[in-house]
Amino acid sequence: MSSPNTFDVIVVGGGIVGSSAALKLRKFGLSVCLLERNTCGSSSSGINYGGVRRQGRSLAQMPFTQRAHSIWGRLKEVIGINGEYQRAGHLKLALSEADMESLARYRDCTAEFGLDLELLSGTQLRARYPWLGGRAVGGSLCPEDGHANPRLISPAFARAAAREGAKILEHSPALGFNFDGKHFQVKVASQSAPLSSKYLLNCAGAWANTLCETFGEKVPMINSHPLMVVTDALPAFMSLSLGVEGGGMYVRQVSRGNCVLGGSQGYSLDANRARPGAEGIELILKGALELLPNLRNAQVVRTWSGVEGHLPDREPIVSYSATTPGLVHGFGFAGAGFQIGPAVGEVLAEMIAQGQTSTPINAFSINRFLS
Amino acid sequence: MNEAPIIIGAGPAGIRAAQTLVKYGVRPIILDEGIRWGGQIYRQQPENFKRTNEQLYGFDAKKSEELSTAFARLIDKADYRPESLVWNIEQTRLDIFHSGRSTTLNWKSLIVASGATDRILPFPGWTLPGIFAMGATQVALKYQACAIGEKVILAGTGPLLYLVAYQYVKAGANVLAVLDTAHLSDQIKALPGLMNQPKQLARGMYYVGWLMTKGIKVRRGIRIVRAEGQHRLCALVIQNERGDQETLECDAVGVGYALRSETQIADMLGCEFKFDSLQRAHIPVKDVAGRSSLKGVYLAGDGAGIMGADAAELSGERSALALLIDQGVCHDISKSTLSRIKQIERGLQRIGRFRVGLETAFPCPNDWIQKMSGDTIVCRCEEITFGEIRDAISESDIREVNRLKAFSRVGMGRCQGRMCGQSAAEILAHFSKQALSEVGRLRGQPPLKPVPAHVLAEAWVPTLKGTE
Numbered sequence: 001m002s003s004p005n006t007f008d009v010i011v012v013g014g015g016i017v018g019s020s021a022a023l024k025l026r027k028f029g030l031s032v033c034l035l036e037r038n039t040c041g042s043s044s045s046g047i048n049y050g051g052v053r054r055q056g057r058s059l060a061q062m063p064f065t066q067r068a069h070s071i072w073g074r075l076k077e078v079i080g081i082n083g084e085y086q087r088a089g090h091l092k093l094a095l096s097e098a099d100m101e102s103l104a105r106y107r108d109c110t111a112e113f114g115l116d117l118e119l120l121s122g123t124q125l126r127a128r129y130p131w132l133g134g135r136a137v138g139g140s141l142c143p144e145d146g147h148a149n150p151r152l153i154s155p156a157f158a159r160a161a162a163r164e165g166a167k168i169l170e171h172s173p174a175l176g177f178n179f180d181g182k183h184f185q186v187k188v189a190s191q192s193a194p195l196s197s198k199y200l201l202n203c204a205g206a207w208a209n210t211l212c213e214t215f216g217e218k219v220p221m222i223n224s225h226p227l228m229v230v231t232d233a234l235p236a237f238m239s240l241s242l243g244v245e246g247g248g249m250y251v252r253q254v255s256r257g258n259c260v261l262g263g264s265q266g267y268s269l270d271a272n273r274a275r276p277g278a279e280g281i282e283l284i285l286k287g288a289l290e291l292l293p294n295l296r297n298a299q300v301v302r303t304w305s306g307v308e309g310h311l312p313d314r315e316p317i318v319s320y321s322a323t324t325p326g327l328v329h330g331f332g333f334a335g336a337g338f339q340i341g342p343a344v345g346e347v348l349a350e351m352i353a354q355g356q357t358s359t360p361i362n363a364f365s366i367n368r369f370l371s
Numbered sequence: 372m373n374e375a376p377i378i379i380g381a382g383p384a385g386i387r388a389a390q391t392l393v394k395y396g397v398r399p400i401i402l403d404e405g406i407r408w409g410g411q412i413y414r415q416q417p418e419n420f421k422r423t424n425e426q427l428y429g430f431d432a433k434k435s436e437e438l439s440t441a442f443a444r445l446i447d448k449a450d451y452r453p454e455s456l457v458w459n460i461e462q463t464r465l466d467i468f469h470s471g472r473s474t475t476l477n478w479k480s481l482i483v484a485s486g487a488t489d490r491i492l493p494f495p496g497w498t499l500p501g502i503f504a505m506g507a508t509q510v511a512l513k514y515q516a517c518a519i520g521e522k523v524i525l526a527g528t529g530p531l532l533y534l535v536a537y538q539y540v541k542a543g544a545n546v547l548a549v550l551d552t553a554h555l556s557d558q559i560k561a562l563p564g565l566m567n568q569p570k571q572l573a574r575g576m577y578y579v580g581w582l583m584t585k586g587i588k589v590r591r592g593i594r595i596v597r598a599e600g601q602h603r604l605c606a607l608v609i610q611n612e613r614g615d616q617e618t619l620e621c622d623a624v625g626v627g628y629a630l631r632s633e634t635q636i637a638d639m640l641g642c643e644f645k646f647d648s649l650q651r652a653h654i655p656v657k658d659v660a661g662r663s664s665l666k667g668v669y670l671a672g673d674g675a676g677i678m679g680a681d682a683a684e685l686s687g688e689r690s691a692l693a694l695l696i697d698q699g700v701c702h703d704i705s706k707s708t709l710s711r712i713k714q715i716e717r718g719l720q721r722i723g724r725f726r727v728g729l730e731t732a733f734p735c736p737n738d739w740i741q742k743m744s745g746d747t748i749v750c751r752c753e754e755i756t757f758g759e760i761r762d763a764i765s766e767s768d769i770r771e772v773n774r775l776k777a778f779s780r781v782g783m784g785r786c787q788g789r790m791c792g793q794s795a796a797e798i799l800a801h802f803s804k805q806a807l808s809e810v811g812r813l814r815g816q817p818p819l820k821p822v823p824a825h826v827l828a829e830a831w832v833p834t835l836k837g838t839e
């Protein structure tokens with residue numbers, strides 16, 4: 001590859017998936033250019049809640065999430081920072097007996113993957129976690145799950161890739177794609193000449209469908225706007241990350257003492273921005289105060305929202321293109337890509353560098369949406 | 372007009388805006404965070420305090436009395452809602468925190484008179500107990516009739532420095548020194564600009580002369596080096612006129628480098644902003660009449676650029692007239708209204724020129740970054756130091772202020788960057804070698820100020836709850 005505009009792989013999207021793919025591709029010795037429309041890790045990868053959680057994921061995601069779990073265990077070695085990652089546990093609460101049964105079923109059917117789930121009755125819960133309100137009838141603890149700061153960790157994957165020699169172009173949206181049968185040509189806002197590559201990797205998150213459409217494989221993407229609420233710092237009472245069976249409510253306390261609460265939706269300002277609304281904030285706090293009555297008098301100091309993309313079945317697409325050789329997709333993580341992102345990046349890199357991957361990806365094929 | 376115009380803020384701008392609307396038969400809703408009207412500058416003392424207006428406001432006693440009386444007269448012709456914090460804005464909807472609960476109001480037209488706060492510049496030790504912003508220094512006296520300490524130093528720059536010194540000494544407080552970072556030569560250079568408001572200029576000179584006759588040391592061309600003290604302030608170390616360090620014992624310091632506009636309401640509304648080099652900040656854009664870039668939104672007073680209380684009165688009146696004209700309430704504008712509009716606009720222009728003069732006379736000491744030590748706190752809510760910010764900028768090649776917030780937590784706390792945002796932007800511009808205008812401005816998010824969780828959780832269905 002002699003020309004400075006020619007690469008083995010062009011990665012579109014500098015989130016945690018694209019960045020960790022770029023990092024792994026460099027380890028395989030391939031030349032990589034990563035294009036990011038804004039700044040790396042500033043969209044869904046940076047604005048998510050920060051749960052690093054295996055519990056609750058679908059069976060199809062288990063091989064990915066376990067692979068990611070081992071990467072998270074070596075995080076500092078991989079990206080150079082710890083990013084406030086704590087393996088403090090993930091406690092999923094059941095608000096009804098039916099939910100408790102569903103937690104028990106989940107434990108049984110994931111037994112072979114080694115999540116070490118522990119079921120707790122309501123009495124056991126309140127004995128162990130006295131700060132919990134009376135609402136939960138039981139729960140399931142995954143002791144080695146936890147949480148981390150996505151604002152720091154996702155961009156750190158991009159910086160790690162840059163240190164390994166990947167070319168990272170921020171503020172560089174891709175404006176157009178072409179495939180001449182052998183190579184891809186990508187027009188980029190910040191570059192005078194088009195870039196060219198043998199492989200094109202689509203990790204563009206909520207914006208991935210533009211690329212899909214260009215290559216005749218449009219998928220039914222839906223945008224949503226996760227909303228988080230942050231309280232002022234409180235005395236430390238909870239190190240684990242709290243969730244609720246069926247989703248819709250999650251809380252963690254960061255080491256500084258602030259509680260981060262999530263679970264509802266903000267509203268869209270434009271294609272790239274979203275903002276929290278009063279009703280979304282209310283919904284989160286209504287739920288949170290039932291679970292954690294001690295937050296009642298906490299001051300809410302800030303909120304945030306952003307844009308993420310998901311597919312109707314809320315499973316991602318990790319797949320070779322159905323139409324174009326050399327095109328590979330990895331997107332649609334439905335706001336739950338933070339934990340598995342580093343593993344997905346590795347898998348995508350293997351798919352390109354080795355033509356195959358040891359992690360099963362059949363469930364995530366783009367074909368499931370193409371007629 | 373179908374729906375009442377809403378005025379946010381009951382300082383001089385909000386009061387004159389309200390008075391003007393009422394005069395034309397329009398009944399506005401007035402939302403104000405304060406317990407009583409008057410804003411920061413004409414803040415009223417608690418009801419059981421009995422100081423006279425002269426004692427409280429000095430030369431401005433008559434002005435404050437006129438304003439206050441004007442407002443008292445219009446209260447029953449307006450829907451006045453004190454202690455009301457606008458904490459969220461979604462297009463035409465305002466969410467308001469008042470008396471322990473949150474309610475919603477929709478606006479068709481809005482006059483934003485959100486005022487100003489102190490411009491804070493950090494220095495080593497500035498978070499020690501005993502150190503107050505200049506505005507708070509004045510509020511302690513004006514509202515609670517107390518001084519910030521027994522051995523007080525007033526430092527910084529700007530006309531407020533001398534006014535507060537005068538007020539403190541007059542009230543019997545022990546002021547050890549008045550330390551101005553500006554030089555006398557700056558003030559002489561500024562004379563032509565300041566001549567646009569000869570009365571204000573004369574008054575400023577009177578304060579300085581009066582302080583000197585009372586034996587108060589007025590020193591110019593100094594820099595604050597650091598504050599010293601274990602658990603509270605015991606001394607201020609300065610670099611004096613000759614460049615030598617001096618330690619001044621004291622138990623309180625009031626420090627201020629003029630004011631900054633409170634722009635978060637205009638930001639949440641989606642008003643267009645532009646960078647203002649005089650104020651070294653992004654300011655919402657408005658025309659001479661106070662029209663913002665958004666239809667139905669008017670900006671008045673210091674919230675849309677620091678111009679002072681007299682200009683606030685004028686711009687409040689002018690924006691209300693613009694609103695009335697735009698809404699067709701005064702369709703045939705009388706000759707006297709037209710000439711009043713001309714008079715206001717001339718007045719605002721004159722004050723604008725005076726304002727440029729003030730900036731020349733009391734320039735903000737922009738060399739403060741060079742003298743900062745790494746362990747000095749910049750963001751006091753999140754306890755983020757100068758060194759942490761500097762390192763985040765260089766390690767992650769940060770060029771934009773929201774990105775800096777994401778990486779360093781600066782501006783993430785209770786004040787949401789209202790206190791530290793400007794310093795953070797200056798530090799970012801310095802280390803990323805960009806102009807201040809290029810580093811952007813912090814994005815606003817609800818809540819604009821902290822609100823208790825239970826208020827937000829119970830906000831919108833208080834009546835339903837009872838029927839469940």
